Amino acid sequence: MSQSTHTAVLPSIKPQRKFSIGKTLMWVLLAILLVTQLYPLLWLAIYSLKTNEEILSGQFFALPHVPQWSNYSAAMESGNYVKYLFNSLKVTLITMVGVLFLSSLVSFAISRFKWKYGQAVMVIFLIGMMIPMQATLLPLMIIFKNLDFLNTHKALIFPYIAFQTPIAVFILSGFMKSIPHEIEESAIVDGAGVFRIFWNIVLPVSVPPMVTVCILTFINIWNEYILAATFISSERLKTLPFGVYSFVSQYSVNYGAIGAFLVLGALPVIVIYFLLADKITKGMVAGAVKG
Amino acid sequence: MAKMNMKSILGLVLTGSLAISLTACGSNSNNGGNSEASNNAGATNAATEKPASNEKITITFQNIYPDPTDPKHNMMKKIVDQYQSEHPNVKIELDSLNTDQQKQKLKTQAASKEVPDITIVNPAAQMQPYVDAGLFAPLNDMVEQNGLKDTFQDGVLDFYTFDNNLYALPDGNNIGVVYYNKELFEQAGITKTPETFEEMVEDVKTLKAKGIQPMAIGEKDTWTGSFLFMNVLLRTNGGPGFLSDVVAGKKTFEDPAFVEAVDAMQNLIQAGAFQEGVTSFDYNAGENLFKTGKAAMYYMGSWATGGIETSEAVKGKVGVFKFPTVNGKGDANQFMLAPGSAFAISADSKHLQETKDFLNYFMLNFPKEAFAVKGAVGLAQKVDGDFKAAGYSDMAINVLDLFKEVKGGDLAFDNTMNPGTAQGHLTSIQNIFVQKKDSAEVAKEHQTAYESNK
Amino acid sequence: MNVLKVSKLTIALFVLPCLLLYVCLVFVPIIVSLYTSLIDWNGIGESKFIGLENFKDLLFHDKVFWPAVRHTLMFAVFSMLEIPIALFVAILLSRFVKKPNFLVSSYFMPVILSVVIIGQLWKTIYNPASMGGMLNQVLEWVGLGSLQQQWLTDPDIAMYSLYFVALWQYLGYHTLIQFTGIQNIPSDIYEAAKIDGAEGLKADWHITLPMNVPIFKISIVLAFIGSLQSFDMIMVMTGGGPGNATDVIATHMYRMSILSMKYGYGSAIAAILVVVCLVATVVINYGFNRLERKYT
Numbered sequence A: 001m002s003q004s005t006h007t008a009v010l011p012s013i014k015p016q017r018k019f020s021i022g023k024t025l026m027w028v029l030l031a032i033l034l035v036t037q038l039y040p041l042l043w044l045a046i047y048s049l050k051t052n053e054e055i056l057s058g059q060f061f062a063l064p065h066v067p068q069w070s071n072y073s074a075a076m077e078s079g080n081y082v083k084y085l086f087n088s089l090k091v092t093l094i095t096m097v098g099v100l101f102l103s104s105l106v107s108f109a110i111s112r113f114k115w116k117y118g119q120a121v122m123v124i125f126l127i128g129m130m131i132p133m134q135a136t137l138l139p140l141m142i143i144f145k146n147l148d149f150l151n152t153h154k155a156l157i158f159p160y161i162a163f164q165t166p167i168a169v170f171i172l173s174g175f176m177k178s179i180p181h182e183i184e185e186s187a188i189v190d191g192a193g194v195f196r197i198f199w200n201i202v203l204p205v206s207v208p209p210m211v212t213v214c215i216l217t218f219i220n221i222w223n224e225y226i227l228a229a230t231f232i233s234s235e236r237l238k239t240l241p242f243g244v245y246s247f248v249s250q251y252s253v254n255y256g257a258i259g260a261f262l263v264l265g266a267l268p269v270i271v272i273y274f275l276l277a278d279k280i281t282k283g284m285v286a287g288a289v290k291g
Numbered sequence B: 001m002a003k004m005n006m007k008s009i010l011g012l013v014l015t016g017s018l019a020i021s022l023t024a025c026g027s028n029s030n031n032g033g034n035s036e037a038s039n040n041a042g043a044t045n046a047a048t049e050k051p052a053s054n055e056k057i058t059i060t061f062q063n064i065y066p067d068p069t070d071p072k073h074n075m076m077k078k079i080v081d082q083y084q085s086e087h088p089n090v091k092i093e094l095d096s097l098n099t100d101q102q103k104q105k106l107k108t109q110a111a112s113k114e115v116p117d118i119t120i121v122n123p124a125a126q127m128q129p130y131v132d133a134g135l136f137a138p139l140n141d142m143v144e145q146n147g148l149k150d151t152f153q154d155g156v157l158d159f160y161t162f163d164n165n166l167y168a169l170p171d172g173n174n175i176g177v178v179y180y181n182k183e184l185f186e187q188a189g190i191t192k193t194p195e196t197f198e199e200m201v202e203d204v205k206t207l208k209a210k211g212i213q214p215m216a217i218g219e220k221d222t223w224t225g226s227f228l229f230m231n232v233l234l235r236t237n238g239g240p241g242f243l244s245d246v247v248a249g250k251k252t253f254e255d256p257a258f259v260e261a262v263d264a265m266q267n268l269i270q271a272g273a274f275q276e277g278v279t280s281f282d283y284n285a286g287e288n289l290f291k292t293g294k295a296a297m298y299y300m301g302s303w304a305t306g307g308i309e310t311s312e313a314v315k316g317k318v319g320v321f322k323f324p325t326v327n328g329k330g331d332a333n334q335f336m337l338a339p340g341s342a343f344a345i346s347a348d349s350k351h352l353q354e355t356k357d358f359l360n361y362f363m364l365n366f367p368k369e370a371f372a373v374k375g376a377v378g379l380a381q382k383v384d385g386d387f388k389a390a391g392y393s394d395m396a397i398n399v400l401d402l403f404k405e406v407k408g409g410d411l412a413f414d415n416t417m418n419p420g421t422a423q424g425h426l427t428s429i430q431n432i433f434v435q436k437k438d439s440a441e442v443a444k445e446h447q448t449a450y451e452s453n454k
Numbered sequence C: 001m002n003v004l005k006v007s008k009l010t011i012a013l014f015v016l017p018c019l020l021l022y023v024c025l026v027f028v029p030i031i032v033s034l035y036t037s038l039i040d041w042n043g044i045g046e047s048k049f050i051g052l053e054n055f056k057d058l059l060f061h062d063k064v065f066w067p068a069v070r071h072t073l074m075f076a077v078f079s080m081l082e083i084p085i086a087l088f089v090a091i092l093l094s095r096f097v098k099k100p101n102f103l104v105s106s107y108f109m110p111v112i113l114s115v116v117i118i119g120q121l122w123k124t125i126y127n128p129a130s131m132g133g134m135l136n137q138v139l140e141w142v143g144l145g146s147l148q149q150q151w152l153t154d155p156d157i158a159m160y161s162l163y164f165v166a167l168w169q170y171l172g173y174h175t176l177i178q179f180t181g182i183q184n185i186p187s188d189i190y191e192a193a194k195i196d197g198a199e200g201l202k203a204d205w206h207i208t209l210p211m212n213v214p215i216f217k218i219s220i221v222l223a224f225i226g227s228l229q230s231f232d233m234i235m236v237m238t239g240g241g242p243g244n245a246t247d248v249i250a251t252h253m254y255r256m257s258i259l260s261m262k263y264g265y266g267s268a269i270a271a272i273l274v275v276v277c278l279v280a281t282v283v284i285n286y287g288f289n290r291l292e293r294k295y296t
Helices: A002-006 A017-047 A052-056 A070-078 A081-112 A118-128 A133-147 A154-177 A182-189 A194-205 A207-222 A226-231 A240-245 A255-290 B006-046 B071-086 B099-111 B128-132 B140-144 B156-160 B182-187 B197-209 B223-236 B242-247 B256-270 B283-291 B302-309 B352-372 B394-404 B419-434 B439-452 C008-036 C053-061 C065-096 C101-112 C115-126 C134-141 C158-183 C187-195 C200-211 C213-228 C232-237 C249-259 C263-295
Strands: B057-063 B090-096 B118-121 B168-170 B173-181 B213-216 B295-301 B318-321 B335-339 B342-345 B409-411 C039-041 C047-049
Touching: A017 A255, A017 C065, A017 C101, A017 C115, A017 C158, A052 A255, A052 B283, A070 A081, A070 A255, A081 A118, A081 A154, A081 A194, A081 A207, A081 A240, A081 A255, A081 C008, A118 A154, A118 C008, A118 C263, A133 A154, A133 A226, A133 B099, A133 C008, A133 C249, A133 C263, A154 A207, A154 A226, A154 C008, A154 C213, A182 A194, A194 A207, A207 C101, A207 C158, A226 A240, A226 B099, A240 A255, A255 C101, A255 C115, B057 B099, B057 B352, B071 B090, B071 B352, B090 B352, B099 B118, B099 C249, B118 B352, B140 B352, B156 B168, B156 B335, B173 B182, B173 B223, B173 B302, B173 B394, B182 B295, B197 B213, B197 B256, B213 B283, B223 B256, B223 B295, B223 B335, B223 B409, B223 B419, B256 B419, B256 B439, B283 B295, B283 B302, B295 B302, B302 B394, B318 B394, B342 B352, B419 B439, B419 C249, C008 C039, C008 C263, C039 C263, C053 C263, C065 C101, C065 C158, C065 C200, C065 C213, C065 C249, C065 C263, C101 C158, C115 C134, C115 C158, C115 C232, C158 C213, C158 C232, C187 C200, C200 C213, C213 C263, C232 C249, C249 C263
Parallel strands: B057 B090, B057 B118, B213 B295, B335 B409
Antiparallel strands: B118 B342, B168 B342, B173 B295, B173 B318, B173 B335, C039 C047
8 A cells, every 4th residue: 555655635726827818718627517506595595485476486586575584483383393303313424324333344354354255246236236125015014013223213224325335345345356465464464353454444545435435325315205105104203304304394384494404404514515525625635654 | 464463453452332322323313303103003903902092193194295385285184183172182294395295105005014194096907906905994984974975976986996995085186178268269269169170270270370389298207198189099999998998908098080080180289279398397487477477278177266366467367168079979978087186094993093183184174175275176075155255256156167077987097997008008108298209109018118118 | 465364154154145135136126127028018907928139129229229329328437537537636636635535525425415405506517608508608707608509409419418517426426435455555556666865756657556446446436337327417417318418328218117018028128237347346356356366
């Protein structure tokens, strides 16, 4: 891993004034992207203060006539914001830890152990990688009914982990394969066992792909509704997407409250993400240095 | 090379115990959260023998009133709270879902025989598969024990009755009507509501020429256009029963009455009745055009009354009329009938008796509470009370008057036909909103869909 | 070659917890739905074994199925075409921007937004001008009124409008993944290349591209998964309509097993989906194994 020692330094190029036109173009491009990708947040914020009529009239640029702060109180109280947020955080965090832990074990075995069935195990995981969760709804229902898991968070956490592991194994084992074999050879010479190689050497180096896995897991789980709606019935166990859809009735939808609820739902995530963004990137790089 | 040494074994043990402790943590926190649930589950199991009256039991009430800002939700909550305070041993667990999700959940639950104590179904053909599979408990005794049956309007319970057994109690009973904006009609110089479909098409053209959007519809949801189309068919067929004739083998979809209905429907569409981009408007967005005074007419079930009368933009400007005759055929007093979604009880309910008792209480209190929150237009039950004095709008009273003139009618397509055919129909009708088609071709599509789903 | 020789017990401890969970909750359900694809079942009542009848109907008589497959594959192709753009943005970010994290994070934002909101947002963009649609209004203002379209309701255009929403939503996602990959390319390689006279874009061509091959693989797999599972967005925007113009495999499956209550038939679609996944996985892996061998 000696080559990784300098990874921390970005391959940045010294100021090149001669390309200033190119640079301007680049900044224009990046700025346009910034606007198109961040605008939805602003749009959502405005949306959350509108009345239903204003929203449904579909005017893209229009501002709310009178800001409807009541949308927020509806979202807080009626949407059970705090309770659902807590449940979502709990389910997502446990799922993330589970996915990371289980899939890194398997990935390590697939990419470093000398055994006959490594490739076969990999193939089994690859098969399930693209299966949509909804396709397994009914079989899962029957399994959970028999395990008495229905209407508990277990009925969400276990399938969430199971469905995230293929992509996690795919990413992690791909990365672990690229770690030079000399390191465990020298570790063995030093008398380190399998577990120590895994825990003290391979895992720390694998932080970058693990961060990627975390992000993927989060994206797929945070807004998941179909499994949650099917397996959870009790109010106190429901997750954030229930709050969103609770404003959808048979013949009416309270769009403003949905907007407010989504702002409230996205807020903690955005705050955490932006606070951690630096740490995450640093983590990615620091991991590599340790090797 | 790497033989396992003591250290690595220790390491593995550590990993293992870490895994175990992790799982334990996980399940602990789960249990923490669910202790109530598992207690209930325990109670549930114990209760199968013979429920003692003061034993704690939980009844799961799956419903489609999730929106706390919707009066129906609060009405439900109120009755449930009342019942719970009168029966401290009973806990009603509300599983409130939006309609689409509830349908999917119930289907998954039904497939694994895990139907909640109380659930929601749609009438007639839509609930038939559940009844055939023996998933619902008959409610005959429950509606007869204290006169609950007599609170319902005559005949409405027939849509939920199979082989003389009643399986569900509806929350509503509506008819298809045309709402219109009096002000916009005036602006276009239209002095009276159309009595024939041909007049209606002319009015559409007049409105269009004045730059007024003639009609609104939310055709992304497909049933909306189907509901309107079926009313046309009810006229061209000279009366109700076209679909049942098809099912009975007496007619096919290529019958002249059906083709004529498609023709008429296309006339209306081609006259420019509906807004641009109509198939991307969902129900709410479509209705909103009318509610904000941007469209002159709106064909919908009478359940829309509440939403329209509370909308500031059209307050006091809206009237209703019966769907007109088509080519001189049909009777304007025959309506599209829309018996509402209904409460059914699981045949496997662990607390069948208590659940029946609760639903009985719920339905007995339903009309009174609905009347109080101004939600009594289009109820399936009879309502005592002076609507005018209670502050119902003139339009609401007009709608209520139309109910008195109902002389039969037809159910929506998917309440009569099997789901496969219904999907074919919905897609086919949505298509004619986008482009003009040969009506005979549309009829043929229907026949093909019907035959392949028999 | 892997070098760690370990006991069976060790292997079991590393592999079994994850494998068991996965097999029970993903693999077994897939097998079950393969079986249900052979029966005629409305999902509730009696079922009847009918062999390959469902597949026969699906492959030869279903007018919606093949267009849905085409839409799904096109979806995948478009998503993959986006990856080079994402890579380009990622290179710009990591090379020329001092503090790129804010931009990377910002570009990523649309991915975490709920599909309910994405749908509403894009509807206000795509609506007809008379309904306040932003795109058509802008076209009108700049004098290109003739280019106005029924973005979501013209059967020939609607699908492309949906692809575009997905491209927009996932651009930041792929940029983030590519960016992470670039961050992990050791800088001494670039320095060595510099001595050989390779700098700037030339260095990217010779170093960043080949070094990022494994990351492309991840991106492509994710793009493919995203396309196969594109369901929510389509349901919110068009519901598969008008007619069946915007149906993909996933929406067709939903329509069949849930709305039409043909559970067996829906399972047959799921089975085909599994096959498509398998083929895609094999093709992607085969292609990349060759690429990786070439570059590493």
